[in-house]
Amino acid sequence: MQAKKSAQTVQSDPIGLHFDGHHIQASRGASLLEAWMAAGLPLTENVGCLGQGVCGACRVLVSRPGTRLATTALACTTLAEDGMQVAFIDHFPARRLHPYDLHTMTDSWQAIRQINTAFPEAQHCRHCGGCDRACPKGVEVQRMVNLACAGQATAAGALFEQCVLCNLCVAACPEHIDPAHLGQFVRRMNAALTLRPSDLIMRIHEIEEGLQPIQLDAEGANPPLVKEIVS
Amino acid sequence: MNLPIPELLARYHPDHQAGAMETLLVGVSAGERCPAALAELLQADSLLEDVDIAGAPALDADVLIIGGGGAGCVAALTAARAGARVLLATKLRIGDSNTVMAEGGIQAAVGAEDSLQRHFEDTLRTGHFAADKALVAALVCEGPAAIRWLIQEGMSFDLAKGSPHMGGTLLRKTPGGATAARLLSYKDFTGLELMRTLREAVLLQPGIKVLDRHPALELLADDRGRCAGAVLHDLGRGRPILARASATLLATGGAGRLHLGGFPTSNHYGAMADGLIMAYRLGAKLREMDSFQYHPTGIAWPQHMEGTLVSEAARSAGAYLVNGQGDRFVDELQPRDVVASAVLRELAEGRGVERDGKLGIFLDTPTLERCHPGILKDSLVTLSHLAQRCGIDPAREPLLIRPTLHYQNGGVAIDEAGHTSVPGLLCAGEMTGGLHGRNRMMGNALLELVVFGRRAGAAAAAQARVGLPCNIGLSHLANWRRGLIAHSLSLEKKAPLLFPSYGNFDATNCLRGTTQ
Numbered sequence A: 001m002q003a004k005k006s007a008q009t010v011q012s013d014p015i016g017l018h019f020d021g022h023h024i025q026a027s028r029g030a031s032l033l034e035a036w037m038a039a040g041l042p043l044t045e046n047v048g049c050l051g052q053g054v055c056g057a058c059r060v061l062v063s064r065p066g067t068r069l070a071t072t073a074l075a076c077t078t079l080a081e082d083g084m085q086v087a088f089i090d091h092f093p094a095r096r097l098h099p100y101d102l103h104t105m106t107d108s109w110q111a112i113r114q115i116n117t118a119f120p121e122a123q124h125c126r127h128c129g130g131c132d133r134a135c136p137k138g139v140e141v142q143r144m145v146n147l148a149c150a151g152q153a154t155a156a157g158a159l160f161e162q163c164v165l166c167n168l169c170v171a172a173c174p175e176h177i178d179p180a181h182l183g184q185f186v187r188r189m190n191a192a193l194t195l196r197p198s199d200l201i202m203r204i205h206e207i208e209e210g211l212q213p214i215q216l217d218a219e220g221a222n223p224p225l226v227k228e229i230v231s
Numbered sequence B: 001m002n003l004p005i006p007e008l009l010a011r012y013h014p015d016h017q018a019g020a021m022e023t024l025l026v027g028v029s030a031g032e033r034c035p036a037a038l039a040e041l042l043q044a045d046s047l048l049e050d051v052d053i054a055g056a057p058a059l060d061a062d063v064l065i066i067g068g069g070g071a072g073c074v075a076a077l078t079a080a081r082a083g084a085r086v087l088l089a090t091k092l093r094i095g096d097s098n099t100v101m102a103e104g105g106i107q108a109a110v111g112a113e114d115s116l117q118r119h120f121e122d123t124l125r126t127g128h129f130a131a132d133k134a135l136v137a138a139l140v141c142e143g144p145a146a147i148r149w150l151i152q153e154g155m156s157f158d159l160a161k162g163s164p165h166m167g168g169t170l171l172r173k174t175p176g177g178a179t180a181a182r183l184l185s186y187k188d189f190t191g192l193e194l195m196r197t198l199r200e201a202v203l204l205q206p207g208i209k210v211l212d213r214h215p216a217l218e219l220l221a222d223d224r225g226r227c228a229g230a231v232l233h234d235l236g237r238g239r240p241i242l243a244r245a246s247a248t249l250l251a252t253g254g255a256g257r258l259h260l261g262g263f264p265t266s267n268h269y270g271a272m273a274d275g276l277i278m279a280y281r282l283g284a285k286l287r288e289m290d291s292f293q294y295h296p297t298g299i300a301w302p303q304h305m306e307g308t309l310v311s312e313a314a315r316s317a318g319a320y321l322v323n324g325q326g327d328r329f330v331d332e333l334q335p336r337d338v339v340a341s342a343v344l345r346e347l348a349e350g351r352g353v354e355r356d357g358k359l360g361i362f363l364d365t366p367t368l369e370r371c372h373p374g375i376l377k378d379s380l381v382t383l384s385h386l387a388q389r390c391g392i393d394p395a396r397e398p399l400l401i402r403p404t405l406h407y408q409n410g411g412v413a414i415d416e417a418g419h420t421s422v423p424g425l426l427c428a429g430e431m432t433g434g435l436h437g438r439n440r441m442m443g444n445a446l447l448e449l450v451v452f453g454r455r456a457g458a459a460a461a462a463q464a465r466v467g468l469p470c471n472i473g474l475s476h477l478a479n480w481r482r483g484l485i486a487h488s489l490s491l492e493k494k495a496p497l498l499f500p501s502y503g504n505f506d507a508t509n510c511l512r513g514t515t516q
């Protein structure tokens, strides 16, 4: 079964690679996840959006021939190359030793203290850059950690805009800082404590005062009288 | 070439093709039509027999939530905060879903010139007046409150240019079919911003136990037909678990990965209609199951990007659709079903473009760039990234696109609180029907999952007070199998499938240890 499947996908110009202990062949232009599937291997984890690169589920370690260092990547947005060595990185939830409750944070004067209470390890950052190297999205993780510690919540949060919560920086950090979750914490805190759009607030007030009633039978809520005949 | 719209849809829309739809023979919605591939799954047998669950370990909860996308997470947060002990089981990881992939935005009528009534009428009209008015009214009335709730959970929204965080106004765009600018967004990754906020909130919320990689295979019922939980499959250990609950809430999302009509899809890997199949088998009514949304611009080539969505932003910005003869053939800003049908007509009549065996038409980004120098770099950033991953420079070369299966317009029928026709069973999100009629407006799906996730979560927590059902099992299957036999339907076909066939996973054998 496996042999048959991979035979089907091999084109005139096949690529050979090692993937999680399997030697597989892939066609040129296939992503690593597609190569895995085309080889007949079961895909029941390490996958989500399958190509958009937004869910952070398909983490792999990749090393290319001639290079000594392995790099992290997302398997759905990385093309298979001849001679690659690839391994899935299993799912690891961040350990949450210091949970926080956004809803109890009402005093923004205490924001810096709250960052330090929820993520005390952040101050131990060694500036080793492990997180930056791990991030497949090019997020400036280390800088965010340092800005967050200095209480610069908006600037810190902005750096984490592209984060897909793959947790690779969490795995990379020797100080157990959970950078990805610190990043989400400052982002969430920024929005929850400071975003107050006036148009939204006005509309909510109108609704509460009964000034936005819905008329179920208004003319526009019913089909036009002359109906088109659709086959 | 210039067909009237009804005829264009009738001739080229995938829902209207000969043989596309089949009539259901068994179950509470017998007589209704749905896509043939889905009918086969809806009328299949269970993966389980009684012996499969004998001796299976059990977990008890007040509320069992199945599906860890947007709707499931919103419901879990709401139920847990109402005091319920919540079990959240999901097929992949929490967050791996259609929700995280949404780009465009979320609707809510907040503009001074806009009103709830307008949002209400726009939604009904776009859905060809097939939607349930009470559901739509609930949706639009709670829109602004849903946005406030999201901000309180820590989600960011774009503000109008130069607006301050405090007291500014929200950036609003106009979704297709709307009479006012109403689409709120966060950059062009609104779903990612929403989902990562919810994921953090759920992981930190006391009272919620998350089970990643635990797809549901079948619902459990008590001896009176009340839903009593579900049989989950622990993918890591390859064994079943009985999750028993006073109220069960399905939020398993859409069906794109069934590749209806052979189409590629924009959906995530797990969008396999599992919840729909399980709910139907237990007696939940369906509606508008014959209506699906095909987005006109999915990537057609290269292969590794096939089906990926090219957002409407490109066409809104003025990009043309051009066929193999170099001609425009449709007003690009017509509703999605019209544009998709027009593209399919070009392909069917031989005016497509072929590349490595993949057929499509062009999205003319080079001309767009020539007319508006800098637009690709400045405003269509995601499109530029996408093109880069296709290995092309969009300023020089157009993208090859074709319609992609995008959204399930119908689904399980619910009331305003998310109850289905089966006691103890609630549903929320894309798997439900009634809100969009026969065509969904952009931005209403994200709103739906917040509004109805909250409503269903609250209703499920309230039901939990009824207490845990007794005499729980798979007794409903006996009846179901009698129905299949009575209609000469095969008991060999099993569902749900959990993963698409190219995932090399055989759900039928997963419990018997032959796979994995």
Ligand SMILES: Cc1cc2nc3c(=O)[nH]c(=O)nc-3n(C[C@H](O)[C@H](O)[C@H](O)COP(=O)(O)OP(=O)(O)OC[C@H]3O[C@@H](n4cnc5c(N)ncnc54)[C@H](O)[C@@H]3O)c2cc1C
Binding pocket: B066, B067, B068, B069, B070, B071, B072, B089, B090, B091, B092, B093, B094, B095, B096, B097, B098, B099, B100, B101, B102, B103, B104, B105, B106, B107, B190, B191, B214, B215, B216, B217, B251, B252, B253, B254, B266, B267, B268, B270, B271, B272, B274, B275, B309, B406, B407, B428, B429, B430, B431, B442, B443, B444, B445, B446, B447, B449, B496, B498
């Ligand atoms: C590419 C793309 C772009 C979109 N853009 C927009 C937009 O701009 N605006 C908008 O309003 N809408 C948009 N949509 C639609 C919208 O994102 C979805 O309709 C919505 O997010 C669905 O939410 P949900 O919670 O119902 O389902 P999902 O978010 O898909 O979640 C379903 C969950 O159920 C899980 N699941 C499935 N089967 C099982 C099982 N058997 N057991 C346990 N768990 C299971 C899945 O793994 C997943 O976690 C878009 C959709 C896509 C695909």
Ligand code: SF4
Binding pocket: A056, A134, A135, A136, A137, A138, A139, A141, A162, A163, A164, A165, A166, A167, A168, A169, A170, A179, A180
């Ligand atoms: S910041 Fe961390 S979690 Fe986010 S994408 Fe980068 S490595 Fe992944």
Ligand code: SF4
Binding pocket: A124, A125, A126, A127, A128, A129, A130, A131, A132, A141, A142, A145, A172, A173, A174, A175, A176, A177, A179
């Ligand atoms: S990996 Fe950890 S310690 Fe090293 S730079 Fe990043 S946050 Fe600091």
Ligand code: FES
Binding pocket: A046, A047, A048, A049, A050, A051, A052, A053, A054, A055, A056, A057, A058, A074, A075, A076, A077
């Ligand atoms: S599958 Fe989602 S990032 Fe790769």
